[in-house]
């Protein structure tokens with residue numbers, strides 16, 4: 001029932017968006033001064049096993065943004081977070097993790113429309129030393145030839161194509177409750193349970209940007225920030241590890257690029273993942289701002305907990321989310 005209601009709402013929004021943009025009325029909706037917004041993207045992907053926004057939809061997002069908004073660097077929004085008027089109707093684009101599709105798909109479109117963006121990279125991922133663990137789960141689920149599996153603490157999963165996303169969520173949600181070492185051993189057990197093999201380092205669709213690609217894009221105007229060293233949940237690691245994740249990622253990025261790193265984007269970025277202790281260490285490490293991934297109950301004066309809105313795939317939903 002809920003799905004029906006949600007899809008009916010989406011359908012109505014779609015019609016309203018199409019009619020309003022075609023007859024030039026959308027300008028009316030965006031006319032009223034809106035607070036600045038920071039959009040959160042992860043991947044551009046056109047494959048069923050990779051979560052992300054299609055290149056075509058991303059291009060539609062950019063066309064919409066340059067028509068109705070001022071797209072500015074994220075630091076311009078952070079700097080004016082408390083101001084009104086001058087900073088209204090501004091939008092900034094951010095990309096998390098540092099997957100290679102940013103270079104292959106997003107950056108050419110961002111350049112085409114002359115739109116600034118910031119990418120937040122996980123340094124061990126860029127050094128090609130680790131998988132992003134949720135991808136490992138995707139690859140395993142895609143590779144298994146089993147039709148059913150019983151996973152301790154998760155339950156029995158029916159491994160059909162139509163259950164792919166649901167199964168991935170069941171396993172990933174469980175992983176998010178585990179400490180890092182427990183999660184690694186759970187994923188090792190999962191390899192055996194699903195009867196698959198998996199390479200030590202990410203396969204092509206799941207690999208990271210290289211330093212060379214980052215250099216090239218930086219010269220062309222890309223802004224780069226930190227997304228830690230190994231992408232842990234920062235509230236689940238000890239003080240020493242926390243400092244290392246924040247400081248070492250900054251140091252490594254700065255050793256590769258020409259400018260100082262000002263921003264950190266916290267892994268997962270939900271309320272339980274970013275404590276006051278985390279933002280305190282981020283400040284001590286020299287970060288001027290930190291990005292989270294939720295919008296409720298946010299202190300607008302705390303730049304180390306700056307909120308973002310996820311970029312919806314569907315262009316109408318995307319356009320409506322910017323009106324809030």
Ligand SMILES: [Zn+2]
Nearest residue numbers: 096097267268
């Ligand atoms: Zn991330």
